[in-house]
Amino acid sequence: MLKRLLTYYKEMYPLIPRFLLAIIYFFEIYFILLLNVGKSDFSIGIQEWTGVWTIFTFLMALRIADDFKDYEHDQRLFPDRALPSGRVKKRDLAIALAVMVTITVVLNVIFMNNIGWFLFLFIYGTLMSLWFFSKAKIQKSLPLALVTHNPVMMVMNIYIITFVCYKYQLPLLSLPTVLLAFTMYFPSLIWEISRKIRAPKDETEYVTYSQLFTYQKATRFVQVLTIIDILTNFILLWNISKIGVVVLLANVIWMTIQFQQFIHDPTRFSIKNRVERYTYITETTMVLSVAAHLLLQGFVR
Template sequence: MFKRLQIYANEMYPVIPRLFISTLMVAVQYLAVLTFAEAPPIYQFHWEDLGIVYTVFAFLFLLRIADEFKDLENDRINYPERPLPSGRVYKRDLWFLGTLLFVTMVGINLVLPQPLGPFLLVIFYGFLMTVWFFQRDKIEPSLVLALVTHNPVQLILSFYVIHFVTYHYGLALWTWENVCVAIVLYIPALLWEISRKIKAPMDENQYVTYSQVWGFKGSLLAIVGIAAVGVLAAWILVYELSASVLLIVAYGVLLYFFYRYYQAPAGKNLKTIVPAYLVVHLSIFLILIAMLYF
């Protein structure tokens, strides 16, 4: 079983990179909330902080596993080489892994010094996603409706992290700065969800993509516009730093690679370009926040 799960993790959810991304997400929100508080408190490391990182990591991992079961029939047609459809990983393997992740995540949150409400909200929304909000016949055929109902889970997850920080340090929760921070973290999830379902016209098949729904050019313009919102939200928070121009530079590089992709898309995809940009964007934002804080 463990060898099969290793195969699954390596191909579908690489642990080290995903732990890094989860840590980066939490660090950005954590430091941003402290920085823009009316009276910024001094950050003190607590082991509970690692519990928040693990919760983000485990919850996103659980969503990945849930998608394996939700999309199994489609994956057998469109992605037969993946671990579960190919038979290299069994359903019981993923049930075991999912149960382990869920139990440990719940156990950690039961001992964290925080109200359980935000965590329960995350779990409840995740459950609704797994059952298609009890409207599978309407949501599953519509890529856009699935996006509108499922993708906001990142906002719920951001609320969970921001709530923990504000509760832990006795800070205000509902501030415009915290809303901007949540948007900065939401945009990467939205970009990734859309970009991974964009294909060049000659590479399209029966698998429904955003490039089919909005057209190839339209889907690329949608990503460019969404990324611009993320840059704007981040820049509003750090505009007083001259180094904030780095956010614009990174966005400009993204536009350049998108243009090249648009000019010659055959056989290419955005699975490298977009994640690389997102990591760079969040890393730059974290550095800028740290400059303001320290």
């Protein structure tokens, strides 16, 4: 079983890169929030690492749940993937999921201060895996699947934000908390839509937003979301790094040009690849700006 699981993780959820991603994700929200409220006395301990572990295991749970949900679909369209190909068994993944979730629950009950939001996060994830008990309706509707499933990333953001607010006695509802909840949600929304936008010649039986709404309308919608996303980033980064704001501005100008080029000629490149590059640059800029600020100020202890 272990060998099969290692094969699965290597292909579908590389453990080390995903754990590093969880660290970056958690502490990006953590420090941006504290820096925006003028908090300069930080302390990192077991609670923070429990939060990182929770993000890591929750994203893993989503990956496994998606493979379970889409098993029949993947057997037809993606038969080479680990689960539909039979190189890993459903029972293997079920055992791994049960162990990881049990550890995560125990750690949160013992160490965390926002157990209610933790339960909400995992209950939402569980309902997602069950198609909110409306599989027949949701599975055949791409927009309905988006509005019911994608907000889970917002819930994950709120899990981190509430922990920080409770620990440092900050108001739960404020401009920084609202902006953070959205600015860390938009990239997942933008990516989820853009990966299902294709040129007419590349369309298959796989349902895409470009099939439903035309590639021009779907691309313009992602463009609007990108502008809103970058505005939230501007506000949050303004007092942390002016250089970072300049980089973000240059990045969104470049991305705007890419959107227009794709609308004019969708055969030139994949918009998904351009969006991924834009997102990597944006998030790297945010992380490096925060890290540089902390190092210069010597805040972390």
